Amino acid sequence: ISDAVPYDNPNLGFSLEYPSNWEKEESLTFVSPQGGISNRTPEVISITTEVLPTSDFNLERYTEAALSQVEVFQDFRLLNSSSTTLGGLPAHLIVYTFTDESQTPLQNLQVWTVKDGMAYVITYGGTPEEFDSSLPAFQSIMDSFSLE
Numbered sequence: 001i002s003d004a005v006p007y008d009n010p011n012l013g014f015s016l017e018y019p020s021n022w023e024k025e026e027s028l029t030f031v032s033p034q035g036g037i038s039n040r041t042p043e044v045i046s047i048t049t050e051v052l053p054t055s056d057f058n059l060e061r062y063t064e065a066a067l068s069q070v071e072v073f074q075d076f077r078l079l080n081s082s083s084t085t086l087g088g089l090p091a092h093l094i095v096y097t098f099t100d101e102s103q104t105p106l107q108n109l110q111v112w113t114v115k116d117g118m119a120y121v122i123t124y125g126g127t128p129e130e131f132d133s134s135l136p137a138f139q140s141i142m143d144s145f146s147l148e
Helices: 059-070 131-144
Strands: 004-009 014-019 023-025 029-031 044-051 077-086 089-099 105-115 118-126
Touching: 014 044, 014 131, 044 131, 059 089, 059 105, 077 105, 105 131, 118 131
Parallel strands: none
Antiparallel strands: 004 014, 023 029, 029 044, 044 118, 077 089, 089 105, 105 118
16 A cells, blocks of 8 residues: 555564544544445454453454454444454454444454464454455454564
């Protein structure tokens, strides 16, 4: 992606690159620029880390736990659930739609991997009609994601 900005977080043990016209928020959320079709909600990409309950908590167990957390969302519909890679490690990807508290239909794509007792999760979300417009930004962040 052109004009990518490097981001390194040694405390959490990863680095990546994100589009320069996206705004970085300190919770490690990247917010898309305004514009698009209706843009009721800007697209958001967030990176979260989670310390796992036990050192043997593997990708399969994390995937089961993650799915059980999102399946309770209002109007939840799983569109894709498949294996992928993230930071060179085996990972899992899901795409789903749901309705948020303000009755806005949303679509999320989440990718996660597990390493050394930590889960690393990248979530991309937006309205279904805007979703495809920021997929290249999400893909570039995912491709540049690197675990130390």
